[in-house]
Amino acid sequence: MVDSNQRSSANCDGQVSKGAVDFPKEIISDILSRLPIESIFTCKIVCKTWCDIIRDSYFVNKLCNSHYHPTRLILKPLRGRVTSDTSSHLLLVDIEEQKTRRIPVDKMLLGLRIMCICNGLLCLALGNKIDPVVIYNPITREHVVLPSLGSKPTLCNHKVGLGFDPSSGKYKVVQAYTLYSNNGKMTRFEIISLGESSWRELSAPQGMLDLAVLGVVFWNGALYWKMIDGIDIDIVEFNLSDEKFHAITFPENFSHFQPQAPLQLMDSGGFLTIVERSSGQIKLWRLMRNKIGEDSSVSLQQTYDTHVNWGNAVYYEIIGDSTHNSYLLKVGFRNSQCERCEHLTQFFPQKRQYSHLDIPSLPDRFYTVCLKPSLVSPIAASLRSN
Amino acid sequence: MSSSLEKNMLILRSSDGEEFIVPEVVAVMSKAIKNMVEDECASNTIPVPNVDANILAMVIEFCKKHDESEAEAASDLKTFDSEFVNRGQEALYDLITAANFRDVKELLDALCQNVAEMIKGKSVHHIRIQFLGYQLFEILTSNFIWNIWCDRDFD
Structure with a gap:
């Protein structure tokens, strides 16, 4: 890097005759797609050529598929002690550089919960109301509101999944909700492709109708639904291209009964990983996608000792895996006034080490998700489908 | 081999x-x-x-x-x-x-x-000088225009 500094100081004297601007567009596009999102913001205002390249759909797709593109956290401050200042922002957090950047957000969007993430797009909705369902890109700050499903008076447990179907090239949204009627309660699923004008009801297997939905995660062409049946947790795969539910085969030593902390689903090293947390252990299960026509199966990948007895007063949640064999945790505790304080910590299982991340301007309480920032425009995606 | x-x-x-x-x-x-x-x-x-x-x-x-x-x-x-x-x-x-x-x-x-x-991690000006071969004069003028724009935006 010393060398590049020397070069740049030489250039300030005006020795440059050629510029990168002379390159073919594909080359500039290739170079820019290797940059972190913050640098792409900067490059967008360098000159018109670069700006046009970054806006082009070729670049947007290239960025989605790029291996160089580092993940970021989107952090939503929760109302704790009155900090009105942070209430109209999301934060974009760079863990490596320990930097935060504010994203101003419309109040309406900030009132919604982040339900699912796919290609840098957030799916926002409410847990107890069917409307609105919004697809939002926090990087480009564009959003689309999906068509209304009409009023459903007694509804709860509303969860919405967003995914990309590579076979049709469309983004699809699936919502699940529990309806109460005279015959008891029933879970229903409805699907819409981005750009379509109405929802279609999905036929779910009989066994799924009495289960309540806990959450949903998108991974590699499918949505994974976390369902609860009384006390047992189950995971069901929904393939976005054939629009069908598939069961997952769990090994015998997998415990569906998780009294302490619900299972978490996350992408770890390119695999969908099920995180089982107990007070002194973390178990990571890996989902294997089998041949077409066969059910996906789960196998135990890793067991780590946490070396800390976690409980209700001091709790943690795994946000994602980061570099150097470590995991990113959200750690929280209650202070003497019984208020919750949360922060980010890196956990190195092999080194038996926790290291607190001192990131400036983090709120006291927050909700956070890990995502690969993208420039996918939800508006353009809706128009393309039409 | x-x-x-x-x-x-x-x-x-x-x-x-x-x-x-x-x-x-x-x-x-x-x-x-x-x-x-x-x-x-x-x-x-x-x-x-x-x-x-x-x-x-x-x-x-x-x-x-x-x-x-x-x-x-x-x-x-x-x-x-x-x-x-x-x-x-x-x-x-x-x-x-x-x-x-x-x-x-x-x-x-x-x-x-x-x-x-x-x-x-470089600034816009730095990138312009290093990669677009901008000379100091151009930077100053474009900066000047940029500033006028920005002032307008915040009016």
Whole structure:
């Protein structure tokens, strides 16, 4: 890097005759797609050529598929002690550089919960109301509101999944909700492709109708639904291209009964990983996608000792895996006034080490998700489908 | 790796007329040359227009190293790549043009990554000076216009 500094100081004297601007567009596009999102913001205002390249759909797709593109956290401050200042922002957090950047957000969007993430797009909705369902890109700050499903008076447990179907090239949204009627309660699923004008009801297997939905995660062409049946947790795969539910085969030593902390689903090293947390252990299960026509199966990948007895007063949640064999945790505790304080910590299982991340301007309480920032425009995606 | 004598050799001629004798396996790392060889439209000497002797020598050095070290540890090759591309800006640009024109994927990858590292974290002004060849005067004027814009925005 010393060398590049020397070069740049030489250039300030005006020795440059050629510029990168002379390159073919594909080359500039290739170079820019290797940059972190913050640098792409900067490059967008360098000159018109670069700006046009970054806006082009070729670049947007290239960025989605790029291996160089580092993940970021989107952090939503929760109302704790009155900090009105942070209430109209999301934060974009760079863990490596320990930097935060504010994203101003419309109040309406900030009132919604982040339900699912796919290609840098957030799916926002409410847990107890069917409307609105919004697809939002926090990087480009564009959003689309999906068509209304009409009023459903007694509804709860509303969860919405967003995914990309590579076979049709469309983004699809699936919502699940529990309806109460005279015959008891029933879970229903409805699907819409981005750009379509109405929802279609999905036929779910009989066994799924009495289960309540806990959450949903998108991974590699499918949505994974976390369902609860009384006390047992189950995971069901929904393939976005054939629009069908598939069961997952769990090994015998997998415990569906998780009294302490619900299972978490996350992408770890390119695999969908099920995180089982107990007070002194973390178990990571890996989902294997089998041949077409066969059910996906789960196998135990890793067991780590946490070396800390976690409980209700001091709790943690795994946000994602980061570099150097470590995991990113959200750690929280209650202070003497019984208020919750949360922060980010890196956990190195092999080194038996926790290291607190001192990131400036983090709120006291927050909700956070890990995502690969993208420039996918939800508006353009809706128009393309039409 | 078998002895280099057994390999077919090709002669590459740079734009300024210098000739390089290169094993075919190395030369065909350039997709453009590979296509020529496969279509049998290459005689013994292949002209490489737009690439001068200096740059062609560098490209050949890179390809040779990648050909030899297929079995070597990938990290060694990475170190070589990062040292190889760490050159003056002018040579870097000529190399990119050559790698793109001759379609040498590994080289283009390493070069683009290097330029990306140079851009990372830099300010807009810095990028304009370094990569667009802006002179100080242009920066000052564009800055001036930019400031007028910004003032308007915040009115």
